[in-house]
Amino acid sequence: MGKYFRELSVAAALVLLLVVLAGIAPAFFELQPLLSRLTAQTPALIVAVGMTLVIICRQIDISVGSQFGVCAVVAGLLAAAGLPLSVVLLASMAAGAAMGALNGWLVAGLGLPSIVVTLATMVTWQEALRLFQQGKFINLPAGVQWFGLAQQRGQLTLIATAVVLLTCAAWAMKNLAAGRHVYAVGTDAEAARLAGINPRGITLGVFILLGALAGLAATLNIVQSPQVDPKAGGGLELKAIAAAVVGGVAVNGGRGNLWGVFVGLLLLATINPALTYLHVEAYWEKAIQGLVILLAVVADGIRSRKGGAK
């Protein structure tokens, strides 16, 4: 109980919100809109998984939104050229991994602060994409949307993919030596190095993984509509970081749980539709999300001060 108190309290908040909704606005739980709302969150969830590992490793990557945009255009152009979706997916992930590797190399190899490195790459990719694509949408051939399946089956496929990925990642973080190495490096890189772990390799690895996941998320995003919007990744990095923070991942590394991040993302994503169903003006969404994040950070601050005093 004590170990997962933080994650459980976020889950409790989510359940409370859902119970309120069930009482006041049962329409919230109608299958098709619910399914669509969940589907819309799958790219953010996948990116949040990668972001969580980066944050546990005591780093940050604010360039994922730009990476996502580049990957979406790569995937869109290849799909428009008629290549099979498997090739599109691999190319998009490779592009993401390459961008992640650049971040990772600058951070782990040259020892530069990740906030500055990824700020620079964020602007670079974003502007490069703007020059290259001129903001034009890419029209996709028929058969790309929902993998050519019926909408509902396509949505279920996307949701299932994201949840399976989350489950595998959560399992790996607990059960693979590599997962423990990520926690160790995030807690104390020097201690990890003395124990024969390679902190640079781990840091490079989490950045590459996040890039590849951004590529996966971008591909899973373009199949949701008949066109590719080159600006689709805007704000994604904040969404992913917010989910991680609300889900109990320590911003200074070493602590965090992917299931907590999952719940955190669901909580943040439920706020907007909840406002609609509760007939509150949607303007309040960002303010309330901000409040939730602030609450989470304050709670963590109080907790770590109590714990850290010893």
Added chain:
Amino acid sequence: MRALKEVSFDLHAGEVHALLGENGAGKSTLIKVITGAHQPDGGRITVGGVEVSQLTPARARALGIACIYQQPALFPDLSVAENIALRLEKTSAWQRVRWAEIARRARELLQRIGAEIDPATEVRELSMPEQQLVEIACALGAGARIVIMDEPTASLTQKEQHLLFAVVRELRAQGVGVIYISHRLEEIFALADRVTVLRDGESVGTNPVAAINEASLIRMMVGREVSAIYPPAESAPGEVVLALCGVGCAAGGVRDVSLEVRAGEIMGLAGLVGAGRTELARILFGITPADSGEIILHGRRVAVASPRIAVAAGIAYVPEDRRRHGVILEMPIAANMTMAIHPRLFPGAWLRFGAERALALDYIRELAVKTFGPEAPGGSLSGGNQQKVALARWLATQPKLLILDEPTQGVDVGAKGEIHKIIRRLAKDGLAVLMISSDLPEVLGMSDRIAVMRGGTIAAMLPGHSDAHTVMAAALGQPGKAAA
């Protein structure tokens, strides 16, 4: 344990009073009491004939007590004049900065101590002794009557030392009382008027420098019996496990170290703080790899370029700063113990919690770690038990050579005895042990042979049952006089 016991110490105006004692004798604690950083729980402090109760750092400063630390705490991006002004002036935030006044004042203060430094220079461009001079100028500007210098020459060259000595003499001539802490006896004889020796938190005596010689000073510093009972050596040393041939590392300040450690042998590595012992250990473990000489393990030359290679070669290093680098406090004991053997314990890359738990339980039993189980976080243990966990992590790598850096620092007496027994048992089982310790009785009681380091190299190789006097003399660089 009391850090200080009924110490009496007095300082006259216009006097240099040296404070001497081995590591942990209580010098730092005494300084902290004088500067108000620590509150004494007994006794009186009198400054200028007036008794001071409740000395705080601010009050000490107001009374004219200033401390010059080894590492000056200046702002590197500001000029010398600005640094001095920041220390001395209490200006309100909206007051205009009077640049000419600040520069004039800085120049005047620097002149007073005979330092040739341009007040407009940025501090980052100054050498270490020049920065110390700026600190001294600040102290004088603040009207210091008592200046404490804590090993000011530790990182200085010969030439820089002479510059500093001249300033100290100048201070004395101006009626300032100087408390001068140093390990270097020759400095004390060159500079001080009186010397007080501390040992185990007690003052052994205060003498005029003119009335004492080096041999008697060393005797005062050491003068005690090895009181604790140490487990006896039970086995004859076997083959040579580690041989060092002229090993050095410019970055670590270690040069030309040659020694041999045999299987079943505990080699004590003695020396004063800054003598290069930890630096040598870091070279052997590949943290700061050697840039000269040869490291030979079991007759084969090994290039130890990283901790990973060191572990693979059979070297284990239990570091000094266990809270930072030894045990990850947030992680369970079991995870801490297996951290260095992941490739072996988990061949398929995934963790096998059963095997990990079994291994942890084995070590908890073998080393008598007091805990409620392998899942307890490292931070829940006492210092001694954390040290056992750190030890277990490295024993799990099945090393041939075990390097221990201050294995019982911050450990209570009971756990200390247990750790000593464990170390002795490991040696008996054929491990070669290199034990760094600043605890002289521990070095004398545990070691089969003692290597004494001084100035980054081995100053003397002594048999295990040497007396404290000989070891201390070698560490201080007075071997000839000690023999007399």
